[in-house]
Amino acid sequence: MSRPARPVGPHCMAVAVLLAALGPAALAPLSAMAQTTETPATLTAQPPPASPQAFGLEVRSSDEGIRDYLTQHLDLQRYRSLSDLDETELARLLRDADVQARELLGTLGFFKPTLSWSQDKSGNTGSLGLVRVDVDTGPAARVSEVQWQWLGDVADDPQARAQLQAIEQQWTLPAGETFSQNAWSRAKNQALRQLLAERYPWGRILHSLALVDEPSNQVRLWLTLESGPPVRLGALQISGADKYGATQVERLARLPVGQVYRQNDLLEAQQRLVTSGFYDSVFVSLDAEGNPAQAPVKVELKESLRQKWVLGLGVRSDSGARVSAEHTHHSVPGLHWRSVSKLSVDKDLQSASLDLLAPPDASLWRWNTSAKFDREKLFDVSLQSQRWRAGRTQLGERVDRSYFAQYDSARLQGDLQLQRESISANYGWTWRNFDSLPFPSRGLGVGVELGSGVTLGDQREPYVRWLVKGLGLVPLGTSLGRLAVRAEIGSVVSRDTSNLPATQLFWTGGDNSVRGYAPNSIGVSEADGITAPGRYLAAGSLEWQRPIRIKGQATDWESAVFVDAGAVANDTGQLQPQIGYGVGARWRSPVGPVRMDLAYAQALRKLRLHLSVGFTF
Structure with a gap:
């Protein structure tokens, strides 16, 4: 007889409540430990002896990831140090652990596992022996279909049709894919990000459901997205533009009134303002309480000092240690241009430069x-x-x-x-x-x-x-x-x-x-x-x-x-x-991409290490 289909949600772990199961008797040893006839003068600095374990726990699976996952998340681990457990209480905990293990495997897409629990008292692993569970996950469930429902302006506006279709076509958990709770969450989050990225910054997931059909080992997905109203950009609300003026901010931001909202436009405006050098920090955001027809754009600035010195000490992979000095003046008196003076010295390159840039x-x-x-x-x-x-x-x-x-x-x-x-x-x-x-x-x-x-x-x-x-x-x-x-x-x-x-x-x-x-x-x-x-x-x-x-x-x-x-x-x-050919590593660092390459020059028959920071084109 097959079990009926059941929904899977993010909170599907069974919780064993130990205090209710053990009652006041479990607290008696703890109370006794608090009593001692020794005075402080007779106490030694030796550490207290380790508490004996009631039982050991071993998870066995052909998949190392499954073994580590269950070992880490099973609540049964917390009760191993309770030395006064008896066989009846352990049997109750094992029943709860079996339910929890199946729920944990369900989050990974395994809804028909075989779990074999056993108890081995031959070793020295506690009064109740070694508890062992052999795990056969069985086949992973697969998505059978995805049902979409669209509410709000995105469902009716022909201009939003391409955005809607792109979200559905780029869905990362289509029919035929292996189901897991993490994959389900990632797919939903990506769909929502794509909706919020253009026209609809106040969209939301109204309803989502993953329905598991255990006999067929398949999952049906439902997702309802509500777009809310379309948003166009309103006037800039600039704060912190004291030294260099609001006009320069407007020109660098390039966010005209009436333009259709795109999240990337705001990010690029923020990047242009930061890279201009006039501002130490910039935050560009949409006023969530504004009128969607023309939502104000808030630009919060912290301006750079008029003058700045930067002294540097670094290493180049080809020429060793480097010393550098840089002076920036953001508003040269009388000219009001920005000047950047640089001096750099290492054993292979000595360089001096001056750049003047107008607003x-x-x-x-x-x-x-x-x-x-x-x-x-x-x-x-x-x-x-x-x-x-x-x-x-x-x-x-x-x-x-x-x-x-x-x-x-x-x-x-x-x-x-x-x-x-x-x-x-x-x-x-x-x-x-x-x-x-x-x-x-x-x-x-x-x-x-x-x-x-x-x-x-x-x-x-x-x-x-x-x-x-x-x-x-x-x-x-x-x-x-x-x-x-x-x-x-x-x-x-x-x-x-x-x-x-x-x-x-x-x-x-x-x-x-x-x-x-x-x-x-x-x-x-x-x-x-x-x-x-x-x-x-x-x-x-x-x-x-x-x-x-x-x-x-x-x-x-x-x-x-x-x-x-x-x-x-x-x-x-x-x-x-x-x-030249070789291998390398890339790191997404806070200051930009860091590249580390080990290359072999075929003509020279030598290896060379290359280090560089940033992406430029």
């Missing part, structure tokens, strides 16, 4: 100018360079643009100490379409750099420099992670590049190009053994990133397996790729 206008374009001086040891050569730049930049939601004039000067060791100079006009364009930053799991990014200039000196040679790079993240599934595909290609078009500064040509190698090789160590091999920059660049990478799980639960760590290749030459027919 954004109504279209978010900003004037900027900068100067940078570097003295760097690049693998087997030394390079002294300087760069002066002036132009405008616009940082958008998905697209960044910039145009600027630039002066370059470089002196390469072994090049007769001649200084090469050039002046150029440049344009940069970057498009990003990633699902989230700074921890993207899917998406595409493309960047283009284009410049045209002329060399300076006795012989003036015009040239065109271009560089295209791309990054694609392709998801493979929840457990398989994703593929990261990166490519970079560029060239300098000129009749003669001998008078061009080295900084306008190409090297590759290092953390973000070909791992296993030192930074900028892949170039053109000269007759004297120096690795010089070249006019053609081609590089690419294929990386498999997979989440690291512990007992089925995702962690903040991922593993990576990769292969990189890159080549630099003065003739396309001479592009011979240098290969």
Whole structure:
């Protein structure tokens, strides 16, 4: 005779109430222990003897996870130290433990387990012996069907139809999947997050039910979601904008009145305000008590100090210890631009720079100018360079643009100490379409750099420099992670590049190009053994990133397996790729992604460790 279907909820554990079962007799030994004829002077510092156990407990299962789960959560564990238990009381506890064990297994999707309880008194495990339970979970239950019910505006508004369909199509516990309480909870939470993410920030789960049919070992799911009214953004309510004004906040936030609510828009506005450097903390939220037709957006700020010093001490994987100092002035007197001065020193690189950035206008374009001086040891050569730049930049939601004039000067060791100079006009364009930053799991990014200039000196040679790079993240599934595909290609078009500064040509190698090789160590091999920059660049990478799980639960760590290749030459027919491959780890740290890679350079037959922080494209 089959048992009827029964609902499964999150609170399905049986609780054994020991005091009611044992009565006042159980308290007598405790009262006796409180009485002693010894005075404090006769007491010793020795620890009290361990209380003898009434019984031992052993859970046996072919699945280590099931064994550990039941051992940890069975209430029977709490009663092992009650030495005055008798056989009758233990039998009552075992009946309760059998019920609880079946309920615990039910939360994992096992509704037809076989449990065999036994008692072994041959060992020295307490007065009642060793209690053993052999667990055969049987097959896991599977979802037979999912019934959806939609209430509120989302059920009737044609504009919300795509959002509704996306929630149902991306449901993570469809028919045929193995059922568990955790999977059921995760699926419901994801569906609710998708509903709240756009148009309906006040949506809710009105009703949910998982109904188990034990004879068929199947589960039927019902879920009712209520969207509430659609919400559009109202006026910004800004607090804390005392030094730098509310106008700048409005321009950086880019949340126009009347725009349909999207949770990601508020997060991106918050990120833009934080990364602007003018604010130490930013919190952007929707006023829950506002009118849904135009709900006010609250922007709470803590402004940065007008001036700030940052001193740093760090380590680079390639050049050892590094000392740095940075000074920021958020409103230079008379100019009201922000200035950032930096100084960095290690054994391979000494760098000094100054950047001046104007406040954004109504279209978010900003004037900027900068100067940078570097003295760097690049693998087997030394390079002294300087760069002066002036132009405008616009940082958008998905697209960044910039145009600027630039002066370059470089002196390469072994090049007769001649200084090469050039002046150029440049344009940069970057498009990003990633699902989230700074921890993207899917998406595409493309960047283009284009410049045209002329060399300076006795012989003036015009040239065109271009560089295209791309990054694609392709998801493979929840457990398989994703593929990261990166490519970079560029060239300098000129009749003669001998008078061009080295900084306008190409090297590759290092953390973000070909791992296993030192930074900028892949170039053109000269007759004297120096690795010089070249006019053609081609590089690419294929990386498999997979989440690291512990007992089925995702962690903040991922593993990576990769292969990189890159080549630099003065003739396309001479592009011979240098290969690097290896393994690595990724950590979702509070300051952004941390990458640790151990790479093998095939051409050098050497291992190299690479460390880097942050996601940039």
